Structure formats: C-alpha cells, structure tokens
Amino acid sequence: MLEIKNLHATVHGKEILKGLDLTVKAGEVHAIMGPNGAGKSTLGYVLAGREGYEASAGSVTFDGKDLLTLTPEVRACEGLFLGFQYPVEIPGVSNLTLLKAAVNARRKYRGIGEIEATDFLAWVRERAKIMKIDPKMLSRGVNEGFSGGEKKRNEILQMLVLEPRLTILDETDSGLDIDALKIVADGVNAMRSPDRATVLVTHYQRLLDYVKPDFVHVLAGGRIVRSGGPELAIELEEKGYAWLEAA
Amino acid sequence: MNPALASYAEAFERFTAVVPAPQRAARRERLNEFLKLGFPHRKVEDWRYTDLSTLATGSFINASDATDSLSGAFLPRTDRLVYINGHLDKTQSTADELSDWIAGDDVTGDAVAALNAAFALPGLNLKLGRNATIARTLHIVIAGHPQNSPAMNHQRHRIELGEAAEATIVFDFIGLGDGAHLATHTLDIRLAAGARLQLYRVQNERAGSTLLTRIDARLARDSHFEAVCVDGGSGLARHDLNVELAEPGAEVIVDGLFMPVPGAHIDNHTRIVHAAPHGRSRELFKGIVDERTRAVFNGKIIVRPGAQKTDSEQHVANLLLSRRAEIDAKPELEIYADDVKCAHGATVGQLDETALAYLRSRGIDAATARALLLRAFASEVLDKVEPAALRARLRQQLNLPAGDSLDIAA
Numbered sequence: 298m299l300e301i302k303n304l305h306a307t308v309h310g311k312e313i314l315k316g317l318d319l320t321v322k323a324g325e326v327h328a329i330m331g332p333n334g335a336g337k338s339t340l341g342y343v344l345a346g347r348e349g350y351e352a353s354a355g356s357v358t359f360d361g362k363d364l365l366t367l368t369p370e371v372r373a374c375e376g377l378f379l380g381f382q383y384p385v386e387i388p389g390v391s392n393l394t395l396l397k398a399a400v401n402a403r404r405k406y407r408g409i410g411e412i413e414a415t416d417f418l419a420w421v422r423e424r425a426k427i428m429k430i431d432p433k434m435l436s437r438g439v440n441e442g443f444s445g446g447e448k449k450r451n452e453i454l455q456m457l458v459l460e461p462r463l464t465i466l467d468e469t470d471s472g473l474d475i476d477a478l479k480i481v482a483d484g485v486n487a488m489r490s491p492d493r494a495t496v497l498v499t500h501y502q503r504l505l506d507y508v509k510p511d512f513v514h515v516l517a518g519g520r521i522v523r524s525g526g527p528e529l530a531i532e533l534e535e536k537g538y539a540w541l542e543a544a
Numbered sequence: 545m546n547p548a549l550a551s552y553a554e555a556f557e558r559f560t561a562v563v564p565a566p567q568r569a570a571r572r573e574r575l576n577e578f579l580k581l582g583f584p585h586r587k588v589e590d591w592r593y594t595d596l597s598t599l600a601t602g603s604f605i606n607a608s609d610a611t612d613s614l615s616g617a618f619l620p621r622t623d624r625l626v627y628i629n630g631h632l633d634k635t636q637s638t639a640d641e642l643s644d645w646i647a648g649d650d651v652t653g654d655a656v657a658a659l660n661a662a663f664a665l666p667g668l669n670l671k672l673g674r675n676a677t678i679a680r681t682l683h684i685v686i687a688g689h690p691q692n693s694p695a696m697n698h699q700r701h702r703i704e705l706g707e708a709a710e711a712t713i714v715f716d717f718i719g720l721g722d723g724a725h726l727a728t729h730t731l732d733i734r735l736a737a738g739a740r741l742q743l744y745r746v747q748n749e750r751a752g753s754t755l756l757t758r759i760d761a762r763l764a765r766d767s768h769f770e771a772v773c774v775d776g777g778s779g780l781a782r783h784d785l786n787v788e789l790a791e792p793g794a795e796v797i798v799d800g801l802f803m804p805v806p807g808a809h810i811d812n813h814t815r816i817v818h819a820a821p822h823g824r825s826r827e828l829f830k831g832i833v834d835e836r837t838r839a840v841f842n843g844k845i846i847v848r849p850g851a852q853k854t855d856s857e858q859h860v861a862n863l864l865l866s867r868r869a870e871i872d873a874k875p876e877l878e879i880y881a882d883d884v885k886c887a888h889g890a891t892v893g894q895l896d897e898t899a900l901a902y903l904r905s906r907g908i909d910a911a912t913a914r915a916l917l918l919r920a921f922a923s924e925v926l927d928k929v930e931p932a933a934l935r936a937r938l939r940q941q942l943n944l945p946a947g948d949s950l951d952i953a954a
Contacts, residue, residue, distance in 0.1 A: 345905050348897075373907035387899045389920025393950045398916065399906040406907070418952050432952040438920075439902075455906065 298323045298494050299344075299463055304355035305519075306336075306343045313339040315519035316355070321463070324491040328505055328530060329498045331516035332538045337498045338382060340516070341467040345379035346372050359463065373399070374406035378461030380452040382468040387439035392451065395439050396421055396458050403459065424457040427487055429480050446477040453484035464488065465496045470504035482507030502534040515541050546582045548600040553579060555696075556662060559606050567647050575662035581655035593840040593872045594782050594811040596656075599754065604726050606663070607688075607695035609633070612720055614685050619714065619933045622683040628720075629689055630665040630697030630727070639682065644669040646700045649732065656756050660728040664700035667729070671702075672709035674736075681712040681931060688753055690723025701731040705739035705767075712742040714934060717757075719750030719777065728756045735767035737791070744929065745783070746774045748941050751807060753779035761787045763794035765820075772928045775802040775810045776941045782811040789816070789823035789851075800829040801925035803942045804837040811840035818851040818884075827858040830925050832918060835868040844876040845888070851881045858888040863895065863921055912945070919944040 299321040306314035313336045321327055331337055342350040344357065346369035357364040364372060387395070400420075401411045412420075425432050428450045440448050449469050456464055466485070470478055485495060485508050497504060505513075505527065513529040514521045515538065522541050523529065533541075556575050560568055583599050584591035609631035618624065625643055626636040632643045645666045651657040668684050686699070705711060715731070735741055749755050761769055775781055787796045802810045816825045825845065833839045839862075847854045862871050875890050895917055903913035922944055929935040939946060 347901055347905070368910075369901065369904040370907050370909045370913075373905055379905055381902070381905075385896075385898050385902045387896075387902065387917070387920070389923055390899075390903075390916050391948070391950075393952060394916065394948050395903065395906060395908075397948055397950065398903075398908045398912060402907040402909065402912070414948075414950060418950060422952060435952055436950075439899075459906065 298360060300358045302356045304343070304357060305353045306339055307351055307353050308339055308349060312353070313519055314343065317516070317520055319514065319521060321494045321496060323494055325512065326489065326495045326497065326508060326510045328510040328513045329496060329516050330500065330513060330530065330533055335516045336519045337516055338467055341379050341465050341498060344465060345369055345377065370402065374403050376462035378456050378459060378464045380456060380464065380466040380469045382471065384440050384448040384452055386441050388441050390439050391437060392435040392439050393421070396455065399455070399459055421458055424454055427457060428454045428484055430454055445472045446474065449473060450477065450480055453481050456488065457484055460488070462492065463494050463496070465498065467498045468500065470499055470501065478504065479507060502530045505530050517541055546579060546600065549579050549582060551603040552659070555604070555606055559663060564645055567645065570647070571662045574658045577652070578655055578658035578662060581658060584655055590813065594780070594809065599726060602694050602724065602726065604694045604696035607691060607697040607725070610689040612687060612689055614687055614718070617685055617716060617718055619681070619683050619931050622681045622714070623678070624683045624685065625668060626685045626687070627699065628687045629695065630699050632666065642668055642670055642682070646702050649700070649730065651730070651760065656728055657730060657758060660698045660700060660730045663698040664730070665697060667699040667701035669702050670711065670713070671704045672706055672711060674706040675708050676706060677710045681714060683714045683716060685716050685718065686729070687718045687720050688725045688727055688749065689720040690725050690752065694724035694726070696726035698728045701729065703731065703741065704734045705736060705741055707736045708738040709736070710740045714744040714746070714931070717747040717749060717755060719748060719753050719779065722751040725753045727753070729758070731757070731759045733759065733761035733769070735761070735763050735769055737765040738767060739764070740768040741770070743769070743771045744934065745771065746934070746938060747781055748777040749779040749781060751778040755779065755781045758784040759786065763787065763789050763791070763796060765791035766793040768795045770797040771799070772925065773798070773800040773812070774925070774929070774938050776805065776938070778805050778808045780809040783813065785812070785814045787816045789818050789820060789825065792820045792822045794820065795824040798827045799925045799928045801831070801922055802839055803832040803922070804839055806834065806836040809838040813842045815844045815846070816856070818845070818847045818854040818856065821850065821852045821854070823851060823854050825856045828925065829860045830921065831862040831871055831873070832921065833862065833864055833869045833871045835866040837869065839871045841871070841873045842876070843874070844878070845886065847879040847881050847884050847886065849880045852883040854881060854884040854886065856884070856886045860890040862892045864892060865895065915943070915945050
C-alpha cells in the first residue's frame with residue numbers, strides 16, 4: 298500500500314530525513330518510535346504534503362501512485378489521513394462544516410453526488426458516540442475551546458468519519474490521560490481491517506498496549522535504524538534509544 | 545465659480561423647473577455653495593484617500609428614468625420603494641406614500657452635501673409618531689441604470705421616529721450595468737426618546753459608478769440605533785456615517801463589512817459623537833481586500849466633555865489576501881471626559897495558512913478551504929443581517945459559500 302524508498306526530506310533547508318525506507322501493506326499496523334528530533338513528525342508532514350516539507354530525494358508510492366506529486370487534498374481524497382500532533386483551532390468553521398466538506402470532497406473525487414444531510418448526521422453521530430464526543434460540540438468551530446484530549450479525540454473522529462485507507466497518527470497519544478487513551482485506541486481499533494493500514498508515530502509504548510502493532514520501527518537520525526515485532530517496543534521502553542543511536 | 549463645474553450649473557438650470565417652487569431659492573444657494581467649494585480632493589484630510597476631483601469634468605446630465613424589473617432583489621414580507629436613477633418606479637413600489645421631496649438640511653461646508661441638497665429628488669420620508677411601529681420591514685431599492693452618456697442622480701431621505709417608535713429599513717443600492725454614473729444620497733435620521741431603528745445599508749454597484757452616501761443620525765434619550773453596512777460591488781463608493789448620541793442613555797451599534805471586487809474603491813468614514821452621559825456605542829468593521837482593490841476605513845469616536853459614563857468599543861479587522869493588497873485603516877479616538885470606558889483595536893492580517901493546510905489535509909480543495917475561512921471571517925458581520933433572503937444574497941454576492949445549517953442535536 299505504502300512504499301517509501303530512500304526518502305530524503307528538508308525542512309527550512311535542513312535535511313531531516315536521510316534515506317528512510319518503509320513498506321506498509323494493507324491490514325498492517327506499524328508503530329514508529331524514536332527520540333525527539335529523529336524526524337517522526339517530518340515523515341508525517343512529508344507524506345501528507347504539508348508546505349515547507351520538501352522531499353529532496355527518494356520516492357513514495359501509495360497504491361502504486363507517486364504520492365509526492367499530489368496536492369495535499371488529493372492525497373486525502375486518495376485515502377491518506379494524518380492525525381496531527383497539534384490540531385489547529387478554526388473559529389467560525391464548525392466541525393460539522395469541515396466534516397461535510399471533507400466527505401463531499403471525497404465523494405466528488407470518486408464521481409458521486411453530495412451526501413444527504415440526514416445520512417451525514419447519522420453517520421457522524423454514530424462515530425461521535427465511539428469517541429465519546431458530545432455531538433453538540435461539533436456545532437462549534439473546529440477544535441474551538443476543545444481541551445487537549447478533546448482535540449485528539451476529534452482527530453480520531455475525523456478519521457472514523459472519513460474512513461481513510463492509510464492513517465498516520467502523529468503522537469496522538471501524547472498528553473492523554475488513561476481514559477482518553479483508551480477511547481483513542483478504541484477508535485483506532487475500530488478502523489482496523491484487512492484493506493486498511495495504520496502507522497502510529499509515538500514516543501511511548503503505552504498506546505501499543507491498546508493498539509497491537511504488527512511491526513515496530515525505530516526512527517533515529519532521519520532513518521529507520523531498527524525494525525522488529527511488538528517486543529521491540531518493550532525493549533525500547535526498558536533501554537531507551539541511546540543504545541540504538543550509538544550503533 | 546470653478547469653470548470646470550459649468551456642466552453642473554447648466555444641469556441645475558434644466559433641473560430646477562421640476563423642483564417645488566418653495567424649495568427653489570434654497571437649492572440655488574446650495575448649488576452656489578457647491579460651485580464655490582468644488583469637489584473634495586486629496587489635500588482635504590477627510591478625502592485623503594478618495595479623490596473626487598475628476599468628477600468635476602465628468603459632464604454628468606441628470607439621469608432620466610428607466611424601467612427595469614428589480615423583482616429578483618425583492619425581499620419577502622417587506623414594503624417597498626423602488627427608485628431607478630433617482631425616480632420612483634410606482635409599478636414596483638408598494639409604499640409610494642412614503643416618497644416625497646425633502647426640504648431643508650443643516651449640513652454646510654460639505655461640497656457633496658451641497659451638491660446633493662441642490663439636486664435632490666424625492667426619497668424616503670418616513671415619520672412615525674409616538675409608539676408607532678411599521679408592520680413590515682421597509683425595503684428601499686435604489687438602482688442605477690447606466691445611460692448612453694454619463695448621468696447623475698441625487699436623493700435625499702429622512703427617517704423620523706417619535707418616542708418609542710420602531711422601524712427596520714433596508715437601503716439596497718444596486719448597479720444595473722457598467723458605465724459612468726454618479727449618485728449621491730443623504731439620509732437624516734432622528735430618533736426621539738426610546739425609539740429604535742434597525743438600518744441596513746448594502747451596496748452592489750457596478751464598474752464606472754460613483755456612489756456617495758451620507759447618513760446623519762441624532763439619537764435622543766435612551767434611543768437605539770443599529771446599522772449594518774455591507775459593501776461588495778465595484779466602482780467607487782464613499783460612505784459617511786455620523787451618529788450623535790445627543791441625550792443620555794442612547795445606544796448605537798454599527799457593523800460593517802467590505803469586500804471590494806477588483807477595481808473597486810470603498811471608503812467608509814464613521815464618526816460617533818458621545819455628547820451626553822451614559823451613552824453606549826459598539827462598532828465593528830471588517831474588511832477583506834485583495835490586490836487591485838482599494839479600501840479605506842476611518843472611524844472616529846469623540847467623547848465630549850460631560851459625556852461621563854460613556855461606554856464605547858470600536859474594532860477594526862482587515863484581511864489582506866495578497867501582498868499587494870492595500871488598506872488604509874485609521875481609528876481615531878478623542879476623549880474629553882474622564883469617567884469613560886473606551887476600547888478600540890485594529891488588526892491587519894492574512895488568511896491563516898495553518899488553518900488552510902489543515903482543511904486541505906482533510907481533502908478539501910484550496911479554493912473551497914479559502915472560501916470557508918473567508919466566510920468565517922465575514923460571518924461575524926453577515927450574521928447580523930436578520931432578513932434571511934438579504935443575508936443569502938449578500939453571501940452570494942461576496943462569493944461566500946452558503947452555510948450548512950446542520951443540526952446534529954435534533
């Protein structure tokens with residue numbers, strides 16, 4: 298599904314990713330761990346097409362398509378979703394407006410008509426329930442006045458509503474208390490299926506207790522320096538990253 | 545007399561015959577005042593960014609009446625006056641009896657006011673007695689239909705509300721085609737004690753037009769005046785809004801939104817004078833400006849000596865859509881009383897790139913994302929427009945997407 302080969306990327310002229318390789322197949326859950334400044338967030342932004350995050354070498358294909366040539370919105374319509382570490386607040390644009398515009402953008406991309414308002418609301422209401430978000434909050438501006446935990450739950454709600462095929466969650470678990478972490482994990486697990494894949498970018502092993510990854514990778518110095526199964530995450534929790542960086 | 549203004553003197557001679565005889569002498573005096581003053585130019589501080597001097601040689605003739613169906617602009621559940629090129633269109637109006645010649649005004653020393661006073665055709669003349677209320681919103685459609693040669697028309701309007709009287713009035717300026725056209729409008733508003741007036745002034749002029757409006761409102765004790773001003777449209781528009789809180793307890797709320805289309809020039813000058821204690825004023829103007837458009841905002845708040853306990857707020861927010869866009873925004877505060885609460889703020893910013901990126905990351909194309917953010921910016925003012933049909937029309941005119949009105953709680 299996702300094939301990253303020798304990816305180099307620069308941010309403000311500084312090289313952050315230095316030859317990253319990663320293959321994600323449908324049905325898999327990958328966890329990417331690593332120390333601060335390793336390039337974890339940069340990877341998410343480069344994949345999502347954020348301005349200022351330029352791939353300088355290498356290739357990324359998503360279902361065989363050259364992802365790097367697509368605009369951010371086309372990547373999203375193709376089925377890519379990035380859950381942000383710091384979701385933005387957009388006063389004056391309600392959560393429902395965003396969700397509906399995003400749902401209809403995908404439908405338009407696939408050549409089908411706009412969704413009926415009642416179908417849309419039922420669809421959202423059901424998913425808001427999973428995320429334990431009061432539907433009334435969705436009439437407010439995007440993330441406006443949401444607590445840190447609510448913002449993260451809202452990211453997962455967007456994921457559930459949009460049903461991406463590939464989800465990249467950038468430290469969605471950071472700053473969450475244990476209850477919120479469980480809700481987020483429930484949301485992520487609800488999306489697991491043989492034709493979808495998830496990449497969890499995280500600092501801690503904690504989230505992985507609730508969302509069992511198939512593969513764990515360590516990103517350090519702009520490259521994947523080690524890959525393994527779930528046991529690698531536990532090893533990292535015990536030993537830290539220093540032993541890998543030194544290697 | 546400034547020889548360049550000869551065409552105005554000639555136009556007056558042709559015009560004066562239609563004016564009611566008792567008004568002729570006074571109007572000639574105002575013409576002479578105009579001819580002496582000439583059009584304001586950049587050296588006049590109040591007109592620093594809006595130069596009218598080219599109008600002098602415009603050789604405008606008085607516009608003749610024209611027919612055009614304005615039914616597309618009609619608002620449901622309103623009574624209506626329809627003016628085309630300054631002339632009342634009786635077939636499309638439902639409140640003819642409210643249209644009349646208006647004599648006398650006390651604005652002197654202002655060239656545009658003098659020009660208007662000399663040439664003014666009948667306009668809205670609404671007088672409500674004590675406790676009176678107009679049953680339906682009054683919709684004043686003022687359409688300009690360009691003619692083969694540059695034409696002008698001038699109108700004068702008056703709204704007088706007696707004690708505790710109430711009215712809602714929409715002044716709707718509509719351009720029906722491109723072409724040189726000059727229109728001036730003055731509106732006198734007098735609110736007696738406890739009266740309430742909700743006024744809308746909206747504008748969608750076309751290229752080549754010059755629209756000059758001036759509103760002078762005097763608020764008596766505990767009266768309430770609310771004005772919402774929305775400018776889209778092309779051409780040159782200059783609006784002066786002068787409000788005097790003349791007696792204690794008066795309140796004025798002004799909301800403005802301007803979003804000129806390329807080539808347009810929109811100048812709003814507001815002046816709110818707190819002349820008595822316990823007055824309250826709230827002013828919010830928002831502007832969205834792109835390159836090749838020009839926008840000017842000048843908002844003056846004056847608190848006179850003795851106007852203690854005044855509570856005044858003024859906020860101006862501007863969004864520049866391009867590096868080459870330009871806005872001249874100038875808030876001015878003059879306070880001569882010591883026990884007052886006055887707040888003001890002015891901001892100039894750009895579209896929030898982070899928000900734009902966030903929306904695009906969810907699959908929303910750049911143009912739609914931008915429109916959603918512009919709508920969010922404009923909503924604070926547009927949501928104050930209560931007649932839904934008018935609000936929808938303004939949204940469309942400003943190229944802002946319609947709201948979703950999704951009710952998930954239901």
